[in-house]
Amino acid sequence: MLATLKQALGVPATRSGVLDTPVDTAQEAYAVRDLLGTEAHFVLVTSASHWRRAVRHFERAGLTPIPAPTGFKTGSERVRTLGYWLPSAGNLRKTQRVGAFTK
Numbered sequence: 313m314l315a316t317l318k319q320a321l322g323v324p325a326t327r328s329g330v331l332d333t334p335v336d337t338a339q340e341a342y343a344v345r346d347l348l349g350t351e352a353h354f355v356l357v358t359s360a361s362h363w364r365r366a367v368r369h370f371e372r373a374g375l376t377p378i379p380a381p382t383g384f385k386t387g388s389e390r391v392r393t394l395g396y397w398l399p400s401a402g403n404l405r406k407t408q409r410v411g412a413f414t415k
Contacts, residue, residue, distance in 0.1 A: 337366050341373035350374045360384040361408075 318328050329347055334340035337358075348354060356377035358366045363381035370377045 337362075337369045338372075341366075341369040341375065344370070345373045345375055348375075354378065355380045357382060 315330075319325075331340060331343045331347065334343045344354070352375070354375075354377060356363070356366060356370060357380045360381035360383055363379050367377055367379050
């Protein structure tokens, strides 16, 4: 899907690559460093709840990414039911997102 998008946006194949071996952000940071070198300028697109941690991983690898957080949560959900206040797996997942902003 991303290859199709890059082609539609006019990104030459020689200006992009695929990293299919990293299993987490730390490994991806080192794979990007190995691919681009430490002097490369690049945009790091990641979720808004994860971008600060992701940038730190890339900085530890000796890189200086330009962060581009996406997928912001706006909090526009209206509180209408008792279920909103009860514990749930979905609400537990939200606490992980909050932790990303406090670290």
